[in-house]
Amino acid sequence: MKAPDFGYVRPSTLAECLATLNEYGDEAQVLAGGQSLMPLMNFRLAKPGILVDIGGLPELATTRWETDHVVIGALTTHDTIATSDTIREQIPLLSDAAPHVAHVAIRSRGTIGGSIALADPAAEWPACCLALSAEIELASLRGGRRVPADEFFLGLYSTDRQADELVTGIRFPMLDDRRAHTFDEVSRRRGDFAIAGLALSCDLVGPKFKDIRVALLGVGDRPVLARGAMSVLEDAEPSDATTETAIEALSAELRPPDDPMYPPDYRRQVACVLLRRALNKLMG
Numbered sequence: 001m002k003a004p005d006f007g008y009v010r011p012s013t014l015a016e017c018l019a020t021l022n023e024y025g026d027e028a029q030v031l032a033g034g035q036s037l038m039p040l041m042n043f044r045l046a047k048p049g050i051l052v053d054i055g056g057l058p059e060l061a062t063t064r065w066e067t068d069h070v071v072i073g074a075l076t077t078h079d080t081i082a083t084s085d086t087i088r089e090q091i092p093l094l095s096d097a098a099p100h101v102a103h104v105a106i107r108s109r110g111t112i113g114g115s116i117a118l119a120d121p122a123a124e125w126p127a128c129c130l131a132l133s134a135e136i137e138l139a140s141l142r143g144g145r146r147v148p149a150d151e152f153f154l155g156l157y158s159t160d161r162q163a164d165e166l167v168t169g170i171r172f173p174m175l176d177d178r179r180a181h182t183f184d185e186v187s188r189r190r191g192d193f194a195i196a197g198l199a200l201s202c203d204l205v206g207p208k209f210k211d212i213r214v215a216l217l218g219v220g221d222r223p224v225l226a227r228g229a230m231s232v233l234e235d236a237e238p239s240d241a242t243t244e245t246a247i248e249a250l251s252a253e254l255r256p257p258d259d260p261m262y263p264p265d266y267r268r269q270v271a272c273v274l275l276r277r278a279l280n281k282l283m284g
């Protein structure tokens, strides 16, 4: 199918872009990599009156290094994240997750900002943002604001972003050497959306898990922070008994979607296997 008629603007400054979003509100949709939006338009599941192409704003494709944060610009492609040595050094969880995002061709155009704004519950970046306590940077004519990832994802394809706001970047705390992380997912074929995936980040201080964050994708209407499993693991010593208790807690707290292809119990089971693998890896 072909997309319905739409208007098109390509602002050359951020101010112009924000003014356009302000003018058109709900009628406008931002075009970043187009890897989700164009198929949605072709299937007539999205019918924006006007596309605001942000491809003319190269400043959104840069990475900013602050004292204790790294800000990845919204227009940074999945592929740039996958291949950046500096990102691997500072936020290795992202480098590990990147090869799971779609296929090579999609990764070369799709952007982290597009993925965060779309909020597909089976996408990798939203779960990584939760695991890493990231903040989403938003800009509008009303000013800028930062929203913690925990508060940004509100439901199925639903976020705290307002119609006149542009996602400009994702702000990740810089990790120190004590921080351990792991990312894993199960999908039918490499590059498909995950049946379930897990991103974990924690301090291994002495013999205990500290400040542990366990986030899952594919098991809810949004990325899920596994608070039950996290409270079992926080301050606990890694052991087989701890792992079993955490898995029980995870199994009890997940409410996977009812889907004829992968029933809830199956997704729950996959998530528990992923947690077991992650904890075994950390113990190793």
Ligand SMILES: Cc1cc2nc3c(=O)[nH]c(=O)nc-3n(C[C@H](O)[C@H](O)[C@H](O)COP(=O)(O)OP(=O)(O)OC[C@H]3O[C@@H](n4cnc5c(N)ncnc54)[C@H](O)[C@@H]3O)c2cc1C
Binding pocket: 029, 030, 031, 032, 033, 034, 035, 036, 037, 038, 039, 054, 074, 075, 100, 101, 102, 103, 106, 109, 110, 111, 112, 113, 114, 115, 117, 118, 122, 123, 124, 125, 165, 166, 167, 168, 191, 192, 193, 194
């Ligand atoms: C076959 C296929 C397989 C895929 N598999 C995966 C996968 O396994 N994992 C995964 O995570 N993704 C997957 N995707 C999606 C892909 O990663 C997209 O690139 C991504 O979801 C959206 O990024 P984009 O830059 O292409 O955004 P676009 O398609 O341009 O936009 C997506 C949505 O976000 C909005 N938007 C974009 N940028 C901004 C911004 N800066 N501020 C405000 N709103 C914005 C748009 O208006 C639109 O609503 C797949 C896509 C396809 C076609």
